[in-house]
Amino acid sequence: MSELTLLVLQLGFLLLLWVFVFAIVYALRSDLFGQRVRKLRPETASAAPAPAAPAAASAFPSAPVAAPAAATAPVSHAAASGGGTGELASSENATRLVITSGTKNGAEFPLGHDEITIGRSSDSAIIIRDDYTSTHHARLMQWNGRWMLQDLDSTNGTFLNGSRVTVPTPIPLGATVKVGATTFELRR
Amino acid sequence: MSDLQSVPLTGTPPEGIRRIRIPQKLRNLEFWLLLVACFINAAAIVLVQLGALGRVDTQLVLLGAGLSFLVFGLHIAMRYTARDADPFLLPIATVLNGLGIAMIYRIDIAEGDAGWESAAVRQIVWSAIAIICAIATILVIRNHRVLFRYTYLAGLLAIVLLLLPLVPGLGREVYGARVWIGIGDIATFQPGEIAKIALAVFFAGYLVRNRDSLSMVGTKFLGMQFPRARDLGPLLIVWALSMAVIVFQRDLGTALLYFGLFLVMLYVATSRLSWVVLGLSLFIGGAIIASQTLDYVGNRFANWLDPFSDDRFSAEIGGSYQLVQGLFGLANGGLIGTGWGQGRPDLTPVPQSDYIIASLGEELGLAGIFAILALYLLFVARGFRIGFAGQDDFGKLLGVGLAFVVALQVFIVVGGVTRVIPLTGLTTPFLAAGGSSLVANWIIVALLLRLSDTVRNHPRLVIDG
Numbered sequence: 330m331s332e333l334t335l336l337v338l339q340l341g342f343l344l345l346l347w348v349f350v351f352a353i354v355y356a357l358r359s360d361l362f363g364q365r366v367r368k369l370r371p372e373t374a375s376a377a378p379a380p381a382a383p384a385a386a387s388a389f390p391s392a393p394v395a396a397p398a399a400a401t402a403p404v405s406h407a408a409a410s411g412g413g414t415g416e417l418a419s420s421e422n423a424t425r426l427v428i429t430s431g432t433k434n435g436a437e438f439p440l441g442h443d444e445i446t447i448g449r450s451s452d453s454a455i456i457i458r459d460d461y462t463s464t465h466h467a468r469l470m471q472w473n474g475r476w477m478l479q480d481l482d483s484t485n486g487t488f489l490n491g492s493r494v495t496v497p498t499p500i501p502l503g504a505t506v507k508v509g510a511t512t513f514e515l516r517r
Numbered sequence: 518m519s520d521l522q523s524v525p526l527t528g529t530p531p532e533g534i535r536r537i538r539i540p541q542k543l544r545n546l547e548f549w550l551l552l553v554a555c556f557i558n559a560a561a562i563v564l565v566q567l568g569a570l571g572r573v574d575t576q577l578v579l580l581g582a583g584l585s586f587l588v589f590g591l592h593i594a595m596r597y598t599a600r601d602a603d604p605f606l607l608p609i610a611t612v613l614n615g616l617g618i619a620m621i622y623r624i625d626i627a628e629g630d631a632g633w634e635s636a637a638v639r640q641i642v643w644s645a646i647a648i649i650c651a652i653a654t655i656l657v658i659r660n661h662r663v664l665f666r667y668t669y670l671a672g673l674l675a676i677v678l679l680l681l682p683l684v685p686g687l688g689r690e691v692y693g694a695r696v697w698i699g700i701g702d703i704a705t706f707q708p709g710e711i712a713k714i715a716l717a718v719f720f721a722g723y724l725v726r727n728r729d730s731l732s733m734v735g736t737k738f739l740g741m742q743f744p745r746a747r748d749l750g751p752l753l754i755v756w757a758l759s760m761a762v763i764v765f766q767r768d769l770g771t772a773l774l775y776f777g778l779f780l781v782m783l784y785v786a787t788s789r790l791s792w793v794v795l796g797l798s799l800f801i802g803g804a805i806i807a808s809q810t811l812d813y814v815g816n817r818f819a820n821w822l823d824p825f826s827d828d829r830f831s832a833e834i835g836g837s838y839q840l841v842q843g844l845f846g847l848a849n850g851g852l853i854g855t856g857w858g859q860g861r862p863d864l865t866p867v868p869q870s871d872y873i874i875a876s877l878g879e880e881l882g883l884a885g886i887f888a889i890l891a892l893y894l895l896f897v898a899r900g901f902r903i904g905f906a907g908q909d910d911f912g913k914l915l916g917v918g919l920a921f922v923v924a925l926q927v928f929i930v931v932g933g934v935t936r937v938i939p940l941t942g943l944t945t946p947f948l949a950a951g952g953s954s955l956v957a958n959w960i961i962v963a964l965l966l967r968l969s970d971t972v973r974n975h976p977r978l979v980i981d982g
Contacts, residue, residue, distance in 0.1 A: 338564055339856040343881065345560065346888040349553055349612060353605050353895055356546060433980045457980040511980055 418476040418500045418515040426455075426469075431511040440515065444470035447508055448481070461485045461509035469500070476500050476515060485509065544596050547604035551592055554608040555585040558615025561857065565623045568858025577622060580641050581615070587648045594652050598659065599970035603903060606969075609896045610947055610962045614644055614955070616889065617948035619857070620869065620876050627863035636869055636950050643952035647959035654963035661968050665911045668722025675715035678708040679758075683765060694768045694942055709762075709771050710944070710957035713778065713922050714964070720779055721914035723751070724786035725981065732787035743791045752792070755779045756799050763807050769814060770929050770941030776800050777925045782918045786910075821939040839866045843875035843934050854882030869950040871942055874934050889948075890931070897924040903969040909979035916968050919961050 416422065426438040426445070438445070438455060446453040448466040457466070463483040470477055479497040480487040487494045488507040505512050562581055566573050588611050595602055622637035630636065658664070664671070682688035682695050689697040689705055699705040724731070731748055759772035780796040807814040816835030823829055824837035824844070831838075842865040849860060862868045862876030869876070878886045900920020907913040923946050930949075933940035944954035 335568055335856050335859065338567065339853065342557075342560055342564055342857070343853060343884045343888070345553075345557055346612075346881075346885065349550075349557060349608075350888055350891045350895070352550065352553065353609070356550075357605070357895075428978075428980070431980060433978065436978060436980075438978045455978045455980070459980075 416502050418502045420471060420474045420476075422517055423476060423502060423515040425516055426513050427516050428511060428513045429505065431459075433511070440476075444468055457509055457511050459509050459511070462511075466508055467494075470497075472497070472499075478506060483508075541596060541600055543602070543604040544592070544600055547592060547595075547607060550604065550608035551588060551611060554611040554615070555588070557612055558585070558619070561616055561619035562622060564857035565619050565626070566858070568856050569623060569626045570858075577637065580638065581618065584615075584618075584641055584644055584648070587645055587652075591648055591652050591655070594655055595966065595970075599655055599966055601970045602966040603899055603969035605899050606896060606962050606965055609892050609899075610959065613889070613892055613896075613947035616877065617873060617945075617950070618644065620862075620873055620880070620948070621950050623858050623880070624863050624869045624876065626858070627861075639952075640950050640955075643955050646952065647955040650956050651959040651963035654960050655967060658964070658967055661912055661915060661964065661971055662909065664718050664915070665722050665725075668719055668726070671715045671722070672719035675712045675719055678712040678715065679762070679766075681708045695766045696768050696771060707944075707951065707953035709766075709768075710951075710953040711960075713774060714919070714957060714960055716775060716778060717782075717915060717918035717922060720782045721911055721918055724782055724914055725910045727751075728786040731783070731792075732789055743795070744789075749795075752779075752783070752796060752799070756796070756803065759800070760803050760807075763803070763814065764811065767811075767813055768942065769804075769807075769817060769939070770933075770943035773800070773929055773941065774922065774925055774943065778918060778922050781921050781925075782914055785917050786914055817939040817941065821936060824936065839872065840934075840936065840940055842866070843872050844936065846875045846879040847935070850879040850882040850886075852883050854878075854880050854885055856880060870944060871930070871949065872934060873945055873949045874931050877948070890927075893923070893927050893946075897921070897927075899969075900965050903965055903972060906972045907968065910981055912968055912971065916965065919965055923958065923961060 420440075423440055425440055428434055428436045428438075445455060446465065446468045447455045447457060447462075448464050449456065449458055449462050450464045453465070463481070463485070465481045466483040467478065467480050467487040470479065476499065477497045478487065478489055478494055478500050480494045488505075489498055489500065490504050491507075500506065500515055503514050503516065505514055558581060559578060562578055563573055566577075588607070591607065595607075618637055618640050621640050622635075625631070625635045625637050681698050684698075687698050688695055689699045691697050691705070696707050696709050697705045698708055731744060731751075737743075755776060759776040762768055762772040762775065776796070780793055783792045783796070784790070804814070808818045809815065813835060816832075820829055820835070820837035820840055824840045829837045830841055846860070846862055846865055849855065854860070857880055860876075860879040862872075862879050865872045865875055874886070874889075877889060881888075897920045900916055900923070904913045904916030904920065907916055926943055926946050929938065929941055930943050930945045932938040933943075944951045946954065946958045
């Protein structure tokens with residue numbers, strides 16, 4: 330082995346090592362620099378029917394939101410009073426659940442199409458472990474695309490804008506829901 | 518990772534399908550990175566043979582290939598049980614482990630060891646054991662929250678492991694530090710390495726349960742909120758524990774590692790700087806007292822401050838000979854190194870364990886050392902990212918703790934070798950010769966992989982009131 334061959338091999342090895350490092354950095358780029366924003370092409374946007382757009386809706390939060398029909402909720406006495414914008418939360422306009430008080434203040438939970446169970450049991454989607462929450466406390470579910478809050482016979486009750494929920498109730502955007510010591514709201 | 522590409526924007530998805538899963542995208546990425554990693558490892562061994570022997574000897578290459586099979590075994594196990602785990606941790610750990618084996622092999626050649634005398638063969642066997650331990654960890658622990666149940670058991674385990682080397686008949690003293698156990702002359706093991714995992718689990722569980730009393734109350738002083746005197750208990754206990762390690766086991770690095778781990782996890786759990794200020798002043802105070810009263814600590818400090826003086830360099834016991842030889846080795850390496858197998862790393866005492874960074878620095882140069890440090894950086898950053906993305910507090914703290922323990926260990930070792938801090942005897946994670954260190958670090962890899970899989974798999978929110 331000549332000196333020169335060994336030198337070339339050494340340089341090649343170092344290069345390989347750095348290629349490996351940069352391959353990882355390249356694969357990580359979305360983590361390091363944030364995800365690239367993809368422009369929605371007009372033809373695909375018009376072709377995408379509304380029910381097929383859950384992924385699109387969460388990916389493009391600025392996409393125009395169809396104004397919900399002015400249908401009144403079956404039970405809306407709780408929604409009428411207190412905070413909230415008055416606009417009812419639906420799969421169209423609500424994308425996340427934001428905790429507004431308690432130990433996880435500020436934490437967010439993405440809203441999909443599945444129902445969200447809340448309670449102490451570890452099979453809940455949102456697990457709240459404090460002294461006031463029941464094992465299966467409440468759940469958020471969708472009726473005709475609208476988010477409804479149902480109390481599951483909890484001991485200490487579920488509150489929407491301060492009044493206790495007894496029957497499944499539609500949730501206005503930004504209205505305060507209280508479970509145990511934790512409050513949260515649905516946001517765009 | 519972006520899921521956008523594969524979600525069809527046109528056409529209606531079939532009823533009942535809510536989420537289209539990308540089949541094993543992360544695992545496929547990991548597969549390709551692993552292939553590159555194994556190629557780097559094989560290239561390193563071949564280059565060592567070309568540089569030091571001038572010919573290629575297939576025996577050790579075959580042994581290394583066996584190790585690659587095990588790594589791919591771990592990869593396949595993850596395809597079935599942890600398909601959403603982080604794809605970068607395993608390739609990084611594989612490369613670091615392989616570079617370590619190549620350097621140990623190179624030093625074996627210089628010292629003329631072969632067969633079972635050879636540290637490289639032992640290192641390969643230990644790597645195999647460590648990777649099997651990692652596979653077992655991935656298969657047995659299906660959800661990291663199981664560990665939360667065993668918080669106090671983990672604490673007890675850590676104490677027992679720490680005390681084991683002090684048991685007469687079982688403990689072994691190597692280079693003055695009493696941190697080894699062994700049966701007869703064989704199977705020396707450093708239980709303290711495993712203890713650091715148990716401690717991370719214990720600290721995470723303990724802090725999640727008790728952080729309110731540690732973070733809420735206190736008095737404001739100098740712009741910082743200091744804790745009440747009665748809440749100082751845990752900090753003082755861990756401080757006393759690390760001081761006991763310094764005094765009885767005569768091991769400065771391990772003490773610093775444990776205490777630093779606790780301090781960082783305490784800071785992450787309570788987000789109060791006063792804990793760090795208090796802890797650091799306690800530890801620095803303890804270290805200064807130790808350097809005045811304990812001979813071996815005093816020597817380390819003297820070597821650090823003035824290694825090139827004549828009486829320190831030629832001192833019989835606790836001199837700076839090793840430190841200076843390591844620095845000369847690094848200087849000899851220069852920018853691109855002497856090349857695999859062409860330097861003289863064997864001139865430094867223990868070049869394959871404590872000083873493997875200096876050996877690698879000599880043969881791979883600054884470019885190689887920085888690549889290795891970049892790999893550590895990426896590894897630790899992934900660990901922090903996993904902790905950051907975690908939904909439950911226990912998982913968050915455990916992820917941060919496990920990643921930080923690797924980071925701190927690298928800092929203590931590399932800082933010691935390059936004379937940034939006083940030299941202490943710790944192993945470089947994944948690189949250095951030593952079975953216990955390999956087993957512990959591969960278990961850390963397995964736990965981080967498991968954590969990252971749980972984080973991605975369950976979009977859930979846990980609120981601990």
